[in-house]
Amino acid sequence: MTIKYSGESGLNVYFFYENDPEIPSFLIEKGIFKGEKNEFYLHGLEKETKIYAGLGEKNKTTPYSLLQTGTKIVRAYFEKLKEKSISFDFEKIEQNLSFFLLEGLFLEIFYSFHLKKEAKKRTLEEIIIKNTAPEIVRRAFQFSESRNLIRELVDLPANLLRPHDMAEKIAAVFENSDIQVEIWDSAKLEKEKMEGILSVGKGSQAAPYFIHLHYIPENPIKKLILIGKGITFDSGGLSLKPTDSMLDMKGDMAGAATVVGLLHLIEKIDLPIEINALIPLAENMISGNAYRVSDVIQYKNGKSVEVVNTDAEGRLVLADALIYSEKFESDLMIDLATLTGACMVALGTDIYGVFSNDEKTGIDFASFVNEKTSEKAWALPLFEKYKDQLKSKIADLKNTGKRWGGSITAALFLKEFVPENKKWIHLDIAGPFFDDGIGIFDSMATGIPFESVALYLEEIFLKQ
Ligand SMILES: [Zn+2]
Structure with a gap:
């Protein structure tokens, strides 16, 4: 598939905000198309097929609404139309927002994973993007490529993606890159006393692993742990x-997959950040050897x-990785985890929870996400009093507290393993990792919070 910036096509998509005076008057008069959000109208003419795509009211347009229009329009037409070439005209869209519409288009056009006997037939060979800067198009393509890598890993069923499969896939992704991949098997895990990963993985016939990815760009100006x-x-x-x-x-490995996608992107777009990424892999199953309640x-x-x-x-399993993180210097450490149902109870399916041992950093992160990205996040408190719920009679900690505030006690548990003096953000992504009502991918993996973390690193972290 090629992406071009000019040329002719028999199928042209025109985007319009609501009640734009340039919408052909007969469409408005007959009530066929007004430019409402995600209103599409296909108009077949002799030499050209036009698709009118509505963006809704201009002052209500957001990165999310544009990304959603992008995925929806591809899904609405592209398997039905047997065109080889299609053009999108971005004339009406501000340059700084066109990225999100492009990201949506590319995420849907290039998502290729399926397990059906018959592959979806897509005839498209050429995409022409008009009236937006080529560098924005390239950037949106790079983002969507890494994000689809995450989505495909998350959508893979668990029988096809056990810990060793995931380790192999990660090694394959970075095979010809500047990212070093270190894979620890059970013997190494035992030697290194990664007791959390070993305990959780014990009940499965597929042994657990731990992965360390290391990326050093030429002139790093910041250090990050993921x-x-x-x-x-x-x-x-x-x-x-x-x-x-x-x-x-x-999809309980969505945090790990997102870390993989982030490194995949960051190397490609050359962000000057040295990254150590730590990924515990295990399958939580039942057997005579499984770890027990009260262990x-x-x-x-x-x-x-x-x-x-x-x-x-x-x-x-995250506790082992947090302990190990002490070895690496960092300006910031971010963990990503589909951690608690309680976070979904608190924030619903669309919004993920943000915790930080530096409260302002957490609040600033969430504000950035809500203002500048297509994703939604909310800062929740690391309320120390709730740590009482983690008191155990026999050990230093229990692994859960009461039902209420469960995402907070989970975060407080993690905090117990964060090395001193490390600035840390914890993202509880149990809500939005899968599209259960977000409305962009209908019951498929979303790749959230890939976009927010990537943009935060670029626009805030690197500039601090
Ligand atoms: Zn669980």
Whole structure:
């Protein structure tokens, strides 16, 4: 598929804001098309097919609404139309917002993963983008390419993506790159006393892994640590989940996949950030060897944790990675995890939770996301008093507290393992990693919060 910036096509898409005076009057008069948000009208003429695509009221347009229009229009037409070439005219859209519409278009056009006998037939060979700067188009393409890598990993069912598969895929992604990949198997995990990962992974026949990715650009000006939760399937373990709650749990490695996608992008666009990325991989299953409720895990840093719920496994594997992070200098550490259902109860399906041991950093991060990206985030408090809920009679900590405020106690648990003096942001992405009502990908992986983290690193972190 080629992307061009000029040329003729038999199929042309024109975007219009609501009630734009340039919308042909017969369309408005007959009530066919007014430019309402995600209103599309296909007009077949002798030599040209036109698609009119509505963007809604101009002053209500957001990065989210544009990204959504991009994915929706591709889904509405592109399998039905057998065109080889299509053009999109961006004349009406401000340059700084065209990125998001392009991202939406590319995410849908280039998403290729499927397991059906018949592949979707897409005949498209050429895309012509008119009236926007080529560098914005290239950038949107790079973002969507890395984001689709995340989405395809998350959408892969758990029988095809067990911890060793994920380790192999990560190695393959970075094979010809400047990113060094170190893969630790169970023997190495035992030697390094990664007791959280080993405990959670014990119930599965597919052994757990730990991955360390290292990226040093030529002239780094900042240092970052990324940590991603990689539970390739979460049955809940002996604290078994009901079937409905298990359905999306192939995506319990979305944090890990997002870390992979971020490195994939950052190397491509040459951000001057040295990154150490840490990814614990395990499958949380049931067997005679599975870890039990009431087990006590003794961590390498001397802390002990009483397991009171085997379904709160994410924080147990992240604890190992957080302890290990002490080895690396950093200006910022971000962990990404589909961590708690409680975060979804608090914020719903679209908004992810942001915690930080530096409150202002967390609030600023969330404000940036809401103002400048297509994603939604909200800063939640690390309210110390709730730490009382994690007191155990037999160990230093329990792995869960009471039901209320469960995303906060989970974050407080992680904080216990964050090395001193490290600035840290924790993103609880249990809500939006899958599209359960967000309205961009209909029941598929979203790649959220890839866009917000990438833009934050570029526009805030590097400029601080
Ligand atoms: Zn779980």
